[in-house]
Amino acid sequence: MYDNRPIGIFDSGIGGTSIWSAIHHLLPNEKTIYLADSKNAPYGQKSKAEIIELSKKNTELLLKMDCKLIVVACNTATTNAIQELRTTYNVPFIGIEPAIKPAATNSKTQTIGILATKGTLNSELFHKTTEKYQETKIIEQVGHGLVQLIENGKINSAEMTQLLHSYLTPMIEANIDYLVLGCSHYPYLIPQIKKMVPKNIHIIDSGEAVAKQTQNVLRGKIGFTSDKKNEAVFYTNSNPKVLSEILENRYDVIEKEF
Numbered sequence: 001m002y003d004n005r006p007i008g009i010f011d012s013g014i015g016g017t018s019i020w021s022a023i024h025h026l027l028p029n030e031k032t033i034y035l036a037d038s039k040n041a042p043y044g045q046k047s048k049a050e051i052i053e054l055s056k057k058n059t060e061l062l063l064k065m066d067c068k069l070i071v072v073a074c075n076t077a078t079t080n081a082i083q084e085l086r087t088t089y090n091v092p093f094i095g096i097e098p099a100i101k102p103a104a105t106n107s108k109t110q111t112i113g114i115l116a117t118k119g120t121l122n123s124e125l126f127h128k129t130t131e132k133y134q135e136t137k138i139i140e141q142v143g144h145g146l147v148q149l150i151e152n153g154k155i156n157s158a159e160m161t162q163l164l165h166s167y168l169t170p171m172i173e174a175n176i177d178y179l180v181l182g183c184s185h186y187p188y189l190i191p192q193i194k195k196m197v198p199k200n201i202h203i204i205d206s207g208e209a210v211a212k213q214t215q216n217v218l219r220g221k222i223g224f225t226s227d228k229k230n231e232a233v234f235y236t237n238s239n240p241k242v243l244s245e246i247l248e249n250r251y252d253v254i255e256k257e258f
Contacts, residue, residue, distance in 0.1 A: 001222075001223040002223045002224060002225065002226035003068050003218075003222050003223035003224070003225065004031070004225045004226060004227050005031075005066050005067060005068035006030070006031035006032055006033045006065065006066070006067050006068070006231070006233075007023065007027075007030050007031070007032045007033070007067060007068065007069050007070075007071065007214065008032075008033050008035070008059075008062030008063075008065065008067030008069065008070045008071070009023070009032060009033070009034045009035070009070070009071040009073050010034070010035040010036075010037065010055075010058035010059070010062065010070070010071075010072065010073060010074070010077075011034075011035070011036060011037065011073040011074040011077075011184055012037050012038075012040060012041040012042055012043040012044075012054075012074050012076065012077065012147070013036050013037065013038040013041035013042070013147065013150075013151045013185065014036050014038060014150065014151060014185070014236075014242060014243050014246050015073075015074070015147065015150060015183060015184040015185025015186070015187075015188070016034070016036070016071075016073030016074055016184045017034065017036075017234075017243070017246055017247060018073075018184050018185075018187040018188065018205065018207050019071060019073035019096060019184050019206070019207050019210050019211075020032060020034050020073065020232075021207065022207035022208050022210060022211040023071065023210070023211045023214050024232065025211065026208075026211040026212065026214075026215055027211070027214065027215060027218070027224070028230060029224070029225055029228040029229075029230055030218075030224065030225050030230075031225060031229060031230070031231040031232070032231070032232045032233070033062060033065050033067060033233045033235070034232070034233070034234045034235065035058050035061060035062065035235050035236075035258070036234065036235065036236040036237070036238075036243050037054060037058060037237060037258070038151055038236055038237060038238040038239055038242075038243070039237040039238040040054055041147055041148070041151050041238075042076070042117060042147035042148065042151075043074060043076040043077055043080075043117070043119055044076045044116075044117025044118050044119035044120060044142075044147065044183070045117070045118060045119065046076075046119065048080045048081075048119075048123075051076060051077055051080040051081050051119060052080065052081040052084050054077070055072065055077045055080075055081035055082075055084075055085055056081075056084075056085065056088065057258065058258075059085055059089055059091075061258050063089065063091065067091070068091070068092075068222050068223075069091065069092045069093075069094065069214070069217060069218065069222060070085075070089075070091055070092070070093050070094070071093075071094045071095075071096075071210065071214060072085070072093060072094065072095045072096065073096055073184050073210070074096065074183075074184055075096055075097065075098060075116060075117065075120045075182050075183050075184060075206075076117050076119035076120050076123075076183070077095075078095030078096050078097055078125075079095075079097065079119070079120050079123035079124075079125040079126050080119060080123050080125075082095040092217050092221060092222065094210060094213050094214055094217060096184060096206045096210050097125065097126075097129065097206065098114055098116055098120065098126065098129070098180050098181075098182035098206070099180050099204045099205065099206050099209065100112075100114070100129050100130060100133060100138070100180060101129075101132075101133075102178075102204060103136075103178035103179075103180050103202075103204055104133035104136040104138075104178075106178065106202075107136060107176075107177055107178050108177055109175050109176065109177045110135065110136050110137060111136070111137040111138075111139065111174055111175050111176045111177070112136060112137070112138055112139070112176050112177070112178040112179070112180060113138075113139040113140075113141065113168075113171035113174070113176040113178070113179045113180065114138060114139070114140055114141065114179075114180040114182050115141050115143050115146075115167060115168075115179065115180070115181055115182060115183070115186060116140070116141075116142070116143065116180075116181075116182025116183055117142065117143060117147065117182070117183050118142045118144075120182050120183065121140050121142060121182070126182075137174070139170065139171050139174050139176060141167045141170070141171065143163075143167060143183060143186065144163075145159075145163055146160070146163060146164075146183070146185065146186065146189070147183065147185050149163070150185045150188060150189075151185075151239065151242065152239075152242070153239075153241070153242045153245060155188055155189065155192075156192070160189070160192065161192065164189065164192060164193060164196060165196060168193065168196050168197060172197060172198065172201070176201060177200055177201055177202065178201065178202045178203075178204060179193070179197065179201055179202070179203050179204070180204050180205075181203065181204065181205040181206075184205075184206075184207075186205065187205045187207065188246070190203055190205075232251050233252075233254065234247065234251055234252070234253045234254065235253075235254050235255075235256045235258070236253060236254075236255060236256070237255070237256060237257055237258050240253045240254075240255045
């Protein structure tokens with residue numbers, strides 16, 4: 001069983017390229033279309049109704065491009081909108097949630113930290129997940145300002161360093177041994193975070209798990225590509241230069257109004 005249609009991926013900006021990268025690494029022959037809704041970033045400060053509306057807009061654009069599967073490469077959109085998307089559209093969806101389970105299961109100190117957007121931490125899905133691990137102390141921290149700095153190409157700025165220090169220090173003092181990155185933008189901050197936290201703190205993001213789930217869904221329900229064209233198309237509705245730079249200028253970025 002083969003299906004040569006592309007995989008669609010969307011995020012509230014450039015952060016979901018960390019998810020795209022994991023998918024591309026595991027499934028290098030699959031065609032992909034990526035939407036960076038940077039004009040509306042960050043989703044984490046919007047209402048649930050707004051997040052659902054934006055997620056539907058992105059989904060409909062990807063369906064017009066004949067995508068066989070849609071990856072919601074945004075924690076905030078997944079936790080607030082994916083149930084609505086699944087009941088509205090006849091296409092498989094794969095979401096991204098903070099990797100609480102492996103952190104809570106493997107923690108030796110029974111204390112983990114999660115750095116995420118307000119929209120993710122306040123969502124019903126997140127609360128249902130954390131309720132399963134009541135024996136683990138979970139230090140929650142909203143990453144105010146981090147997405148905006150990443151979207152503006154200021155990953156290595158002094159302002160970013162200052163913000164990260166202020167968010168991570170209380171977690172370190174609380175003796176966490178796992179740090180969960182609950183936003184697809186945040187993996188781009190791992191090099192800086194590693195310099196700030198003790199070596200015993202494990203940093204977890206969801207990219208590899210999402211890629212494996214994508215592979216499983218293609219294998220079980222849809223089919224892999226047979227033509228091995230390995231095409232990757234990237235669209236953004238704001239600031240294409242930053243998206244090009246995060247992709248190391250290896251792919252064409254198309255500016256498009258959506």
